[in-house]
Amino acid sequence: MKQIFTLMTVLCITISMSAQKVExxxxxxxxxxxxxxxxxxxxxxxxxxxxxxxxxxxxxxxxxxxxxxxxxxxxxxxxxxxxxxxxxxxxxxxxxxxxxxxxxxxxxxxxxxxxxxxxxxxxxxxxxxxxxxxGVTPRTVVNYMLVSRNKRGPIELREGKTIEQGGEQIGFFNHTGQVNGVDMYEFFVPDGVMIARVSFAGGNNAQNFELFTARDNVRKVVSILQKEKVDFHTSAIDPNALTLKRITAWLVENNYL
Structure with a gap:
């Protein structure tokens, strides 16, 4: 009898939820x-x-x-x-x-x-x-073209979160959130295709970052060691601009961006 009552309760809840009218x-x-x-x-x-x-x-x-x-x-x-x-x-x-x-x-x-x-x-x-x-888990687009530019030129992060090298915009990034002190970002080529997701803790003192690349469909941890400790840094680009620049340099060096 108890099982029947429980079943009827669940059924009533299900019917109630499905009967909701959205306008x-x-x-x-x-x-x-x-x-x-x-x-x-x-x-x-x-x-x-x-x-x-x-x-x-x-x-x-x-x-x-x-x-x-x-x-x-x-x-x-x-x-x-x-x-x-x-x-x-x-x-x-x-x-x-x-x-x-x-x-x-x-x-x-x-x-x-x-x-x-x-x-x-x-x-x-x-x-x-x-x-x-x-929710769905669609396949990620893996084909994208890198911007032709002088790869010996300096890499610059600009206001508006764009990325430039050799005077050419080669991509942009977005901050997607922070959970328990871990910042998360996505990197894109200029036409809007996402090429990498990264996350790291420690702000501008981060020593590594977790990387997922659309091209490889692989998640791994990448080391970006630095000796000097950053006690304070302000930037109109992003609070974590120093770490983001090191990550961007790694992406460029490894032909992801």
Missing amino acids: YKKNMISVDGKTVAKVEVQKENLGLTKNFNLYSMNGEKLVIAVLSTEYQSDPNDNMGMYYRFTFVPTNQVGIFRIPTLGMEKGFANLIGKGQVVEGDSLNADKVADLIASK
Whole structure:
């Protein structure tokens, strides 16, 4: 009898979750008639593609959803695009497929049905459930061209997070988050293909970094030893600019960038 009661309880919860009604009107997401979040749409490529920012009703940024061009599209299915979701308050990241037609509604439905928004923040457990149940692991694009330039020229990191060598922009980088003192970054060639993900602890005193490269599909730890300790450093480019420059030099030297 107890088992039957438990089964009925789980069934009722499942039916309740699946029966939720998600509406998207005027950039607002409503679940069962209650407005839970608002969406900022950033149009790219003359409106052909879009990126999204999700905010709580009090203006707290909750989710950043950016089109991920580093993943290989399915040649037999052009009805969806891969997006990288960064769940800001919980420091979680997932890859999701959003329909090409009705991108905004697709984004809203994913958020609403996932029930991840709780007031001005996110429910970390429900975010984890959403990533596990709706997230995807697409194949990474491995073919990309390096920018032709004078490789003897100095490597420079610029404001705007661009990377130059010999007067040519050879790529750019993004800070994707920090968890327990570990900073995470992604590096791209200028046309937007992601070529490496790195993470390190210690800020500008980091002695190594963890590297994942799209070309090799390999994760490894790379040493970038330095003798001098940096006690204080400010930069308009990035707080970890000194370590990032050493990492960039390694990527260039090893023909990843």
